[in-house]
Amino acid sequence: MSRQRTARWAVAATLLLAGASAFAANGIPVFGTTTHGASTDFTVKTQIVILMTLLGLLPSLVLMMTSFTRFVIVLALLRQALGLQQGLPNRIITGVALILTCLVMRPVGEQVWTQAFQPYDEDRIGLTQALQQAEAPISRFMLAQTSKTALAQISRLSGETAVAKPEEHAFTVKLAAFVLSELKTAFQIGCMLFIPFLVIDLVVSSLLMAMGMMMLSPLVISLPLKLLLFVLVDGWTLTVNTLVTSIQKF
Numbered sequence: 001m002s003r004q005r006t007a008r009w010a011v012a013a014t015l016l017l018a019g020a021s022a023f024a025a026n027g028i029p030v031f032g033t034t035t036h037g038a039s040t041d042f043t044v045k046t047q048i049v050i051l052m053t054l055l056g057l058l059p060s061l062v063l064m065m066t067s068f069t070r071f072v073i074v075l076a077l078l079r080q081a082l083g084l085q086q087g088l089p090n091r092i093i094t095g096v097a098l099i100l101t102c103l104v105m106r107p108v109g110e111q112v113w114t115q116a117f118q119p120y121d122e123d124r125i126g127l128t129q130a131l132q133q134a135e136a137p138i139s140r141f142m143l144a145q146t147s148k149t150a151l152a153q154i155s156r157l158s159g160e161t162a163v164a165k166p167e168e169h170a171f172t173v174k175l176a177a178f179v180l181s182e183l184k185t186a187f188q189i190g191c192m193l194f195i196p197f198l199v200i201d202l203v204v205s206s207l208l209m210a211m212g213m214m215m216l217s218p219l220v221i222s223l224p225l226k227l228l229l230f231v232l233v234d235g236w237t238l239t240v241n242t243l244v245t246s247i248q249k250f
Contacts (some may be wrong), residue, residue: 047127064179065138066105067145071097071243072187077190077240081197082230083223100240104247111137135171142178143167144248145185151177189242197226 054061063069075097079088112134120130143151143166154177155169163169169177204222208214229235 001003050127064175065142066101067182067247068097068101069179069182070189070246071100073186074189074193074239074243076184078193081174081194082199082226083219100243104244105141108137108141126223139167139171139174142174146174146177146181147184150180150184153177154180185246189246193239196229200229 011250072093075093079085079093082088115137116125116130119125119133120127148166148168150168151169152172154173154201155163158170158173158176160170160173166174201218201222204225205218208216208218208221
């Protein structure tokens with residue numbers, strides 16, 4: 001079945017590209033190659049390659065250019081601290097992180113939609129200008145979450161010349177610095193969530209050793225205590241509130 005689906009997708013992609021090539025050969029603009037009588041910087045074939053590449057990189061872009069990385073790492077560390085490796089599946093962790101990402105990234109998505117996609121869809125701007133318009137709000141969001149130290153380090157490693165403003169850095173430099181900053185912030189938040197549960201594990205282990213119950217796993221006793229503490233303090237609400245409010249406004 002998987003081979004048949006792959007073959008169907010391959011045939012569909014071939015037909016799509018063949019149809020686009022036929023339109024281009026007949027002079028029909030597939031992606032709006034003219035803007036008020038002026039041609040864009042790319043031909044139709046080049047635009048097809050760019051858009052297909054962006055669609056293929058879309059999952060990676062969602063991971064790297066949004067707060068999804070921070071959310072999923074913190075939730076994974078929280079699951080590890082609670083000892084719920086089997087009780088909290090990866091799909092739940094990913095789903096919660098994705099929902100929170102959509103909530104946080106909604107203003108950025110609205111700006112990209114109104115400033116880049118709609119004008120491009122209405123043939124008021126070309127593909128190059130649309131990409132530039134879409135980059136602006138994403139860059140502002142990333143710079144708001146990026147530390148100056150990480151930005152300076154990545155700029156130095158890339159061999160980039162000195163710039164007057166952070167906005168003038170190359171997009172790849174801002175993206176790499178943003179990812180490093182997100183990893184650092186995620187580990188900081190995860191450490192704060194991990195410490196209380198680590199204390200419970202240490203206390204339970206010490207009590208069991210003092211009572212001579214060496215054969216009893218501390219996890220059997222500490223897991224209900226950690227779950228009870230997490231429920232009593234409304235842990236999910238506190239965790240979500242911490243994650244969402246940790247995003248700096250841009």
